[in-house]
Amino acid sequence: MARYEPKTAEPRQQSRWAEASAFVTKDTGRPKYYVLEMFPYPSGNIHMGHARNYVMGDVVARSKRAQGYDVLHPMGWDAFGMPAENAAMERGIHPKGWTYSNIANMREQLKLLGLSLDWSREFATCDPEYYGKQQAWFLELYRRGLVYRKDAVVNWDPVDNTVLANEQVIDGRGWRSGALVEKRKLNQWFLRITDYADDLIDGLKTLDRWPEKVRLMQENWIGKSKGATLWWDIAEAPAFLPPSPEGEPNHARDPIEVYTTRPDTLFGASFLALAPDHPLTKAIAEHRPDVAEFIKACAQTGTSEAEIEKAEKLGVDLGVRVRHPFDPDKTLPVWAANFVLSTYGSGAIFGCPAHDQRDLDFARKYDLPVTPVVKPDDAETVEIGTEAYVGPGRIFNSDFLNGMDVEAAKAAAIAKVEAAGQGRAETIYRLRDWGVSRQRYWGCPIPIIHCPSCGVVEVPADQLPVVLPDDVTFDVPGNPLARHATWKHVKCPSCGADATRETDTLDTFVDSSWYFARFTDPTAEAPIDKAAADRWLAVDQYIGGVEHAVLHLLYARFITRALSDAGMLSVKEPFAGLFTQGMVVHETYRRADGAWVEPIDVDLTNDNGVRSARQLSTGETLVIGDIEKMSKSKKNVVAPAEILESHGVDAGRLFVLSDSPPERDVQWTPGGVEGASRFVQRTWTLFDTYDAGFAGEDKANADLLRETHKAIKAVSEGVEGFRFNSAIAKLYAFVATIRDNAQAGGDAKRQALSALARLIAPFTPHLAEEAWTRLGEDGMVLDAPWPVWDAALAADDEVVLPIQINGKRRAEIRVPRGMEPSEVEALVLADETVKARLEGLSVKKIVVVKDRIVNLVAG
Numbered sequence: 001m002a003r004y005e006p007k008t009a010e011p012r013q014q015s016r017w018a019e020a021s022a023f024v025t026k027d028t029g030r031p032k033y034y035v036l037e038m039f040p041y042p043s044g045n046i047h048m049g050h051a052r053n054y055v056m057g058d059v060v061a062r063s064k065r066a067q068g069y070d071v072l073h074p075m076g077w078d079a080f081g082m083p084a085e086n087a088a089m090e091r092g093i094h095p096k097g098w099t100y101s102n103i104a105n106m107r108e109q110l111k112l113l114g115l116s117l118d119w120s121r122e123f124a125t126c127d128p129e130y131y132g133k134q135q136a137w138f139l140e141l142y143r144r145g146l147v148y149r150k151d152a153v154v155n156w157d158p159v160d161n162t163v164l165a166n167e168q169v170i171d172g173r174g175w176r177s178g179a180l181v182e183k184r185k186l187n188q189w190f191l192r193i194t195d196y197a198d199d200l201i202d203g204l205k206t207l208d209r210w211p212e213k214v215r216l217m218q219e220n221w222i223g224k225s226k227g228a229t230l231w232w233d234i235a236e237a238p239a240f241l242p243p244s245p246e247g248e249p250n251h252a253r254d255p256i257e258v259y260t261t262r263p264d265t266l267f268g269a270s271f272l273a274l275a276p277d278h279p280l281t282k283a284i285a286e287h288r289p290d291v292a293e294f295i296k297a298c299a300q301t302g303t304s305e306a307e308i309e310k311a312e313k314l315g316v317d318l319g320v321r322v323r324h325p326f327d328p329d330k331t332l333p334v335w336a337a338n339f340v341l342s343t344y345g346s347g348a349i350f351g352c353p354a355h356d357q358r359d360l361d362f363a364r365k366y367d368l369p370v371t372p373v374v375k376p377d378d379a380e381t382v383e384i385g386t387e388a389y390v391g392p393g394r395i396f397n398s399d400f401l402n403g404m405d406v407e408a409a410k411a412a413a414i415a416k417v418e419a420a421g422q423g424r425a426e427t428i429y430r431l432r433d434w435g436v437s438r439q440r441y442w443g444c445p446i447p448i449i450h451c452p453s454c455g456v457v458e459v460p461a462d463q464l465p466v467v468l469p470d471d472v473t474f475d476v477p478g479n480p481l482a483r484h485a486t487w488k489h490v491k492c493p494s495c496g497a498d499a500t501r502e503t504d505t506l507d508t509f510v511d512s513s514w515y516f517a518r519f520t521d522p523t524a525e526a527p528i529d530k531a532a533a534d535r536w537l538a539v540d541q542y543i544g545g546v547e548h549a550v551l552h553l554l555y556a557r558f559i560t561r562a563l564s565d566a567g568m569l570s571v572k573e574p575f576a577g578l579f580t581q582g583m584v585v586h587e588t589y590r591r592a593d594g595a596w597v598e599p600i601d602v603d604l605t606n607d608n609g610v611r612s613a614r615q616l617s618t619g620e621t622l623v624i625g626d627i628e629k630m631s632k633s634k635k636n637v638v639a640p641a642e643i644l645e646s647h648g649v650d651a652g653r654l655f656v657l658s659d660s661p662p663e664r665d666v667q668w669t670p671g672g673v674e675g676a677s678r679f680v681q682r683t684w685t686l687f688d689t690y691d692a693g694f695a696g697e698d699k700a701n702a703d704l705l706r707e708t709h710k711a712i713k714a715v716s717e718g719v720e721g722f723r724f725n726s727a728i729a730k731l732y733a734f735v736a737t738i739r740d741n742a743q744a745g746g747d748a749k750r751q752a753l754s755a756l757a758r759l760i761a762p763f764t765p766h767l768a769e770e771a772w773t774r775l776g777e778d779g780m781v782l783d784a785p786w787p788v789w790d791a792a793l794a795a796d797d798e799v800v801l802p803i804q805i806n807g808k809r810r811a812e813i814r815v816p817r818g819m820e821p822s823e824v825e826a827l828v829l830a831d832e833t834v835k836a837r838l839e840g841l842s843v844k845k846i847v848v849v850k851d852r853i854v855n856l857v858a859g
């Protein structure tokens, strides 16, 4: 009996696959299956999280291949972005060199994992061949009106010196730098994602193989809101507001526009509130230092909705009064308030304190009237203390709306303001157009030329790609492209005059919004080869982190729609199936002086359940900290390479999938990998000691055959349902069954081992190939068909019998299949639930239908 040697077996199998070009995509006309993991950013090294992600994809790819699909399973690099420029600024390395050397390094690390990837399709988004095609379709969208330029207040990251999309601002901070984001006005390029807002919501309903959570997050992000816009006439305004010529905005005269989802509560309105940077607030601030102060104070608190929600409600009375649309005699004060967002609706609201918590908090603070107008259906009235009533009910205190329910009152109120020309029904969205301009070097140049006489001119198709210059400097902040001596100076393609290139580059989320389509034919002349895209899209299974729920995954859905409308694609939804995997986490260790210590330098002991840790290099006692996502800062990282070195690829692959469900985090422990490694040995031993000449005993053979079919069924279902951990648990059990059943042999044993080799192949592919060869099979297990189970053999040995008492199902009982009725009867009568049900009754009759049902008559 020989030990299994991953160190020799794994490279042996990997060269076999390479020599056979085994993973080059084959298009044989069979049903297709496109498996894709979110491609990595080439930051330097493959980490454990990457490894888990790609191994999951590989399990899908290999099992689909075995099930007879033509599989597409490509890999590439999301290679533009800030870190490359940071490396340039901090260490003087050119972003291009940094990126491509990281790619080379990570490619080698990935290859070690034995993934069934088609490397012939590899590309990086920073390859001019890739981003040139992106420039081509960008111009196509420009011609179609989906790309435009406007002055916009943008989120400015003062550390990265660039603009961020709303999605990239998390709690008021830059998603990458963590710096507090500032507001600036800049001329920017935008993609009209809002044109697709409704379609993007509707499409979510078709994505039945997406996590519910992600669909909800997208729906909330798009934030469709149905309500009404109302115009409130000004009744009084401060004398200092200057009159302005007819046709120009006049703050002393123009009605204030308000957006509401609750026009039914209009009779409960007690004030209007404007955003701090509403034009009227600002006009008044020019004459009122207290208002100016207020605006300044608001600018200093966080800008995110969450922060605004948490902050104390503050405001200032602007000295303006407006007329109520339904009662011209009634006037309301206009305030500026910190909880009104300038970027939503019209940046102004009417406050109805009785039925909105923010308005109520505000009204209580500034002593504004609280008039309830909605009461629960069965109540006489409703008392408002410190909590607003936001539930359903009937309208009261409200003239012509009295007695209506909320929905009817909304419709009636809207009909009335529309008839009076004081408002209209309106649907608005939280979603904003996607600002894609970045003032950075390491990104895809926007293929536009600015000409003094022709204005914005497209770079002609025969001059694409617009390639980034290599000779740039990073010694000062700002955009290296803008200060390059020659790059931006060109002749206008249209009139020949001196002109300048656009120096903004595209947000890197543009790069990742179509790469899955390019993979279907990465060498196509067109950005996307239509026939190839039709063959392979949509991606059948996409796998990645849930942190991309609203960024990448929404942009990709939008761009797919836009390209589809431009005739370049046929699908609207890029990803038919989505799986969001959990993270790899690890315990943390700290010294008394607070320094983090790497796991490799830690000696753990366990005394009757009391764990302690010591630093190997110093002997110091360590504090065992929380289990956290592996991160460099806490030094709790275990590099895949270390594991592969010590336990082999297959044990590592097995472990990242075995210890918890794929959607949950998995904790890396040395013990876990060792367990996986022992399983590899045990499995190998079964094959290594296999004696084809041993016929076995009938009963043992029959048992093993049944166990084999059960294992095929359970593992297949686990793989299919993305329950890899339970599939692996079943494999552990199956290996134990084969080992323990020493009396089995002959065909049953052969079937068991043949099935086992094929079932482990997606998880531990190298071991599976070795086992396959050891069984004497020709070719590779990679190409062997997935085993199928015989339903009769796989059927459970136990059945669940429903128990009916006087015709009603009252209990159930689990018994061995085929149990005689008399035996079942005894068990039923002794059953606790049944006894409880029969309390005070006597059994008149009991009928047991074998393996089906138990009927009891009692009275």
Ligand code: ANZ
Pocket (backbone or CB within 6 Å): 225, 226, 259, 260, 261, 262, 265, 339, 340, 341, 342, 343, 344, 345, 346, 347, 348, 349, 350, 351, 352, 354, 355, 356
């Ligand atoms: C009056 C009212 C009465 C409101 C009531 C609610 C309850 P969603 O559903 O998110 O669209 N609102 C409108 N614009 C706003 C802005 N720029 N900043 C902060 N709040 C704003 O929310 C719409 C509701 O949020 C609107 O309906 C408005 O308050 C407020 F009993 O109008 B409501």
Ligand code: ZN
Pocket (backbone or CB within 6 Å): 451, 452, 453, 454, 455, 492, 493, 494, 495, 496, 497
């Ligand atoms: Zn010109």
